[in-house]
Amino acid sequence: MPELPEVETVRRGLLGLIGKEILAVELNRTNLRFPFPEDMDSIAGRKILSVDRRAKYLLIRLENDLTLLSHLGMTGRFGYDLEGKHDHVIIDFVDGSRLVYTDPRRFGIMDLIHGGDDHKLLNHLGPEPLDSGWSGSQLYQSLRGRNVSIKSALLDQKIVVGIGNIYASEILFRAGVSPKRLAKNVSKKKAEEIYNQTQIVLLTAIEAGGSTLRDGQFKQIDGNLGYFPHEFAAYDREGENCVSVECANTIKRVVQSGRSTFFCSHCQR
DNA sequence: ATGAACACCTGACTGC
DNA sequence: TGCAGTCAGGTGTTCA
Ligand SMILES: [Zn+2]
Helix, strand or coil, rough: CCCCCHHHHHHHHHHHHCCEEEEEEECCCCCCCCCCCCCCHHCCCCCCEEEECCEEEEEEECCCCCEEEEEEECCCCCCCCCCCCCEEEEEEECCCCCCEECCCCCCCCCEECCCCCCCCCCCCCCCCCCCCCCCHHHHHHHHHCCEEHHHHHHHCCCCCCCCCHHHHHHHHHCCCCCCCEHHHHHHHHHHHHHHHHHEEEEHHHHHHEEEEEEEECCCCCCCCCCCCHHHCCCCCCCCCCCCCCCCCCCCCEEEECCEEEECCCCCCC
16 A cells, blocks of 8 residues: 555654664564565664655665665554554664554565665666656656556556555546556656646645555554545546546546556546 | 566455 | 455566
8 A cells, every 4th residue: 555655654754763772673473575684683772863765665774874674565554552463573662662563464575775775676766756856758758669558657666656556546537647548648748747746646645644545554653544535536436426527427447457447538538 | 678467465345 | 154256555576
């Protein structure tokens, strides 16, 4: 679930841990999606200096050039309280507080980076959608010649990072572009509109604290929910009325590359 | 090189 | 109640 707005929301929550010194780390199993690093214990004795985000990855900066890299997968979350059998990592702080990583499906990742940001998983990522370096014309260039649907292209983290299955549907609805349109057939003008709506959707979702779906899996660090689902125009609205006042259609669901896409065939061309 | 399918794993929900 | 089938925020790997 965690797409850019959710990960960014978690990042902002983790900023409250800056200055805390790690006492110990408890691993309740040997791996998540990949094995934990052998030297995970080496985070003990270090203070948290800052918390950054790259794509859907969290980068927890520790003293002496060590970075704790974390990806939440589909169901990963950080919290202060023990939740139960899916608590896989517990970080205890010297001040007596703790941080718990819970992840039922275990698609998450935790690893250490020594020195800079040189990590296999970070090295081939595309541009950040909210950075000034990205633009509608750059998106247009990335889409040229691509024989995939625009929906699949927005999910491709080499084209742009951070957009996942929820926000891809929301962005395309607001941009008025059919998710089935081939990327190579998106006009310059429409690419600009997709860029504009990407900014609006992601920033609005961050302000809302992300999206907590009906299963309630995603929570902010402090346990609060993410309220962006109130703004959903397309995602998970199959059969419901299109939000456009001039439109009598209902939202349809199709499967693209194995993933659900929600859209209005009248409003999106 | 590109794009689709598969794999990883648990839990919630639906229909019989 | 139980059981089989479907679906879920992601992404590295495999296959055509
Ligand atoms: Zn419509």
